[in-house]
Amino acid sequence: MSVLVLNTGSSTVKYELIDVETGERQAKGLVERIGEEEGLLTHDNGSVKDRFADHEAALKAILQVLGDISPEAVGHRVVHGGERFREAVVVDEEVIAAVERLAPLAPLHNPVNVAGIRVAQRAFPGVPQVAVFDTAFHHTLPPHASTYAVPREWQVRRFGFHGTSCAYVAERASAMLGRGLSQTNLIVLHLGNGASATAIRAGRSADTSMGLTPMEGLVMGTRSGDVDPGLAGYLARTRGIDADEALTRDSGLLALAGVSDMRAVRQRADDGDQDARLAREVYCHRIRKYVGAYYAVLGRVDAIVFTGGVGEHDSGVRAMSMAGLDRLGITLDPARNDEPSTGERAVSAPDGEVAVLVIPTDEEWEIARQTVTAIRNMPAR
Template sequence: MSVLVLNTGSSSVKYELIEVESGERLANGVVERIGEDAGRLAHDGGAVEGRFADHEAALRAILDVLGDISPEAVGHRVVHGGEHFREAVLVDEGVIAAVERLAPLAPLHNPVNVIGIRVAQRAFPGVPQVAVFDTAFHHTIPPHAATYAVPPEWKVRRFGFHGTSCAYVAERASALLGSDLSAINLIVLHLGNGASATAVQAGRSVDTSMGLTPMEGLVMGTRSGDVDPGLAGYLARTCGIDADEALTRRSGLLALAGVSDMRTVRQRADEGDEAARLAREVYCHRIRKYVGAYYAVLGRVDAIIFTGGVGEHDAEVRAMSMAGLERLGVVLDPARNQAPSTGERAVSEENGEVAVLVIPTDEEWEIARQTLQSVRRGAPQLGDHA
C-alpha cells in the first residue's frame, strides 16, 4: 500500500509518499517558513524559494510538484486528540468535528491539520484519510504525572505531544543499544520549532514536558514554554494583552532573539548578538533542567535521545544542554558530537554510563505505519467521537 503522509506543522508541511510494506520512499519534501517572506519548498533533492502565504497555499504547491499520483491512503499528523483518540482512526466528519473542537488546546496545529485533511479529501476523493494523533503515545502517563492540582470539574490534564516522534526514536534507540525496549529507560528530547522532553520507561511514556496544550515545557520557536501561571492575569490587567496569543505566537526564541529559527539565532549569536546568545543559553538551560527532572522520575537512564531539526543538527545546543551532567553519567565526546554525520549515532563517550544518541526522527514513516494499521482494522464510527 502506498501512503501519502502529510505532516502539517505550525510553520512547515512535510510530506512523503511511502510504499509501507517494502519501505520504499517514492517521493518526499518539505515546505518551510510558511507565512514568512523567505519560504522554501524542497522536493526530492531540488529546492524552490518563494513565499507561501498560508498552509493551504503550501499544500497546493506540494500537490503540484507531486503531479499525477494515486495514493491508496493519506495519513495526517494531528497534534491534539484529547481524551477520545488513543490510536489512529479513519477520518469521517465526526473526527474532523472533534479535531476542530480541540483547536483551543492546540491553536497553532489542529486548525492547520484540518486544512491538510480537507485539501487531501478534495484532491483524492474516495481515498481513505487517517488521523494519527501526537497525543496518543502519552496516554500511558500515570495519573500522578498527568494530573494538575486544580479543581477536577475543570476536566484538564497533561496530554503531551510529539508522540509519533517519541514512538519512532524509542524503537530505534532500542535497536542501537541492542536492548529490548521493555528493559530500557530513555529521555527523548524532540527539539524543533516545537520542543518537548519525554521520559520513556519500558517503551511507555511516563512523563512529558508539554501538557494540556503544546505551550508548556521547553522554550520553542514562538512559544514560551514554562512561565508563572500568574503571567496571564498580569498581562491582561497591566497591558491588555491576550496572553494565549502572545505566549503562543510572540514568545520563545522570537521574543528573546527577534527570530524564531534556531539556525538564524545561532548565526546571530556567533556574530556577537547578545540577545541571540542569551536566547540560546535560556533554551539550553531549560533542556538541562528537564533532563535532571526526568532522571529523577525514571531513577535510571540508559540513553538520552536528541531528535528534531535542532536536536539532530545543532552540536552546540547538544553540548550546552548536557554541560554539568557528568555526575549523572552524561558525558559527550566532543569529536563525535561535532562530526558532520546526519545519521543515527552516539555522541557520548565510548562505554559511558548514559548513552547520548542522535536519532533523526521519521514521523512520516511512523504515521504511514499507523495509517496502514488503521485502514486494515477499520475505525470507530461517528458516534465514538462525541
Template sequence: MAGRILVLNTGSSSIKYELVDMRTRERPARGLVERIGEERGRLTHHAGDGPPYVREGPFPGHGEGLDAVMEAFEMAGPELDPVAVGHRVVHGGTRFTEAVLIDDEVIGAIEELAPLAPLHNPVNLTGIRVARTAFPGVPQVAVFDTAFQLTLPPEAYTYAVPRDWRERLGVRRFGFHGTSCAYVSRRAAAFLGRDLAGLNLIVLHLGNGASATAISGGLSVDTSMGMTPLEGLVMGTRSGDVDPALGGYLARVDGMDARRAESALDRHGGLLALAGTGDMREVRARDDAEARLALAVYTRRIRKYVGAYYALLGRVDAIVFTGGVGEHDAATRAESLAGLDRLGIAVDPALNAAASPDERAVSPPGAEVAVLVIPTDEEWEIARQAVALIGP
C-alpha cells in the first residue's frame, strides 16, 4: 500500500487518531482528544521527535474535537494526505461481519444500529462524516467492534427472552472490543510462541469501557458485553450488570421512564456513580471510603468473570490485560486476580509493579496460567483491515 492510512477511533468521550505508514510501520503522527464534553478537555498531538502540540479544551462535542484534530495537523504537521481513512465503528449488528467500504448505504445502516450503541455509533458517524468532507474521494473504511464477536455460539448469544423479541426485534448478545481482542490475541500467541489455534485466552480490556472475552482457538466463545456495551464489567461511567427489573422498579417508585434510566446507567453509573469520577487514575489517588468501595466493586466483578470463563473454557493458557487501565494499573491487575492461586493464576508482585510500555508477562516464571500485559493497538488493527480491504 503506497501512502498512509489515517485511523480515527472515536470513542464515547475521546478521539484517538494515528497516521500509519503501512510500508514502514512508522506512525508519523498520533494524538488524543480526551474528556470530550467536560470542562477539562485536552488535545495532545505528537508529530516527529519534538514536544507535543497541546490544545486545552473544552470540546463540547465530538465535532469540535475532530475540528481540533484537523487544526493540529495544520499547526504541527505532518501534511495530512491519507490514501484511506479507517474508522472504528462499535456496532455492526449481524450485518457487518468484516470491514467494509463506507458509502451512503453503510452510513444508513450504522445509523439504524445507533439505538444498540447510543454512546458510540452516533459519534462514530460524526467521525465518518467529518472525514468524508475533509477528504473527498479518499476511500473510507469501517471496521466493526462487533465483527470479531460474531463467532459466539448460539448458547452464548441467545437471551432467554420471548421468541418474538429474538426473531422480530433482533434481541441477542453481540459483544464489543472485537478490534482490540483480535489484535491482542494474535500478539499473545506470538509472545508465548504458540499457535493461536491451540490457545484458550481470557482477554480483559479495561479502559473507560471494559469487557472480558473468552477466546478459544482465536474465536470468541463468550463475552461480558451484551446487546449493547452496557452489560458486564463495571466501567468508567457504565454500571455493567444490574438486575433487569431495575427499570421497572424505577418506573414504579419514581416515575422514571426507560430513556432516562438507560442514560443514567450509561452516563452516570460505574466508577463515576461510586466515587464521583470515572477516571481510574483519580480513584486510585484517593484513600476514602467511596474510592475503596468503588475499587472493590470494580475488581470483584472482573474476578467473577475470570472464574466463570475459566469454567467455560475448561483450560486457560493466558489471561491478557489490555486497555488504559489494564496496561497501566498494576493494582487493578493484582486485585482482579487475587485469590485465584488454586486455579494456577497468580501475579508476581515485582514483575507486575515494574512499569513498561512493552508486551510482558507479570505472572511468576513457569506459572500454569500466564498473565500477560499486551498493549492494544486498535489503530494498527484498523489500518491492517483497511489495507486488506482496499488492496495494494
C-alpha cells in the first residue's frame, strides 16, 4: 500500500510517499516558512522559493510537485487526541469535529492538522484518510502518572506527546538489544526544538515529561519546560505578561542564549559566550534529572535512547546529560559518542550495564504503518 504521510506543523509541512510493503520512499519533501514573505519547498533533491500564504497553499504546491502520483491512503500526524483517541483512526466528519474541539489543548497544531486533512480530502476523493495522534502512545500512563493534584471538576490530566517517535524508537531499541519489546525497559529522550523524556516499561508508556500541553518537562527551543506554577500569576501581577505566550514562544534556549536552535547555541558556547554555556548546562541538567527520576519509576533500565535532531547529532549534549550517572550503570564511551555517524548505534561503554543508544527517529514510517493498520482494522460494511 502506497501511503502519503502529511506532517503539518505550525509553519511547515513535511511529506513523504511510502510503499509500506517494500519500505520504498517514493517521494519526500518539506515546505518551510509558511506565511512568511519567502517560503521554501524542498522536494527530493531540488528546491523552490515561493510565498506560501497559508497551509492550503503549501499543500497545493506539494500536490503539484507530486504530479500524477496517487496514494492509496493518506496518513496525517495530529498532535492532540485528548481522552478520546487512543489509536490511529480513519477520518470522517465526526473525527474532524472532535479534533477541532481539542484545539484549545494544541492551538498551534490541531487547526493546521485539520487543514491538511481537508486539503487532502479534496485532492484525493475516495482515498482513506487516517489520523495518527502524538498522544495515543501515552494512553497507557497509569492514573498515578497521568493525574494532576488539582480539583477533579477542572477535568485536566497529563497526556504526553512525541508518542509516534517513541513507538518507533522503542521497537528499534528492542531489536538492537536482541530482546522482545515486552521484555524491555527504556528511557527515550526525544530532543529537538520540542523535547521530552519518556519512561517505557515493556513497550508501554509508564511516565512522560510533557503533560496537558507540550510545555511541561524538559527545556526546549522556545518553551520553558518545568517552572513554578506560581510564575504565571506573578508575571501577570507585576509585569502584565501573558505567561502562556511567554513560556511557549519566548522562553527555553531562546531566553537563555538568545537563539533557539541548539546548533547556534553550541557554536556560541564554543566561541566563549557564557550565556550559551549556561543554556547548555541548564538544558542537560534537566535531562539528567529526568533520567534519574525515570530510572526510579522503572526500577530497571535496559537502555537510554537519544533521538530527535539534538539527540541524534549533538554528542556534547549526550555527554553532559549522562555525566555522573556511572553509579546507575550508565557510562558513555567517548570515542563512540563522538563518532560522526548518522545511523543507529550504541555510544555506551562496552561493559556498561545500561546501553546508551542513538536511534534516528522515523515518524513518517510509523505514521504510514499505523495508517495501514487502521484501514485494515476498519469494520466491514
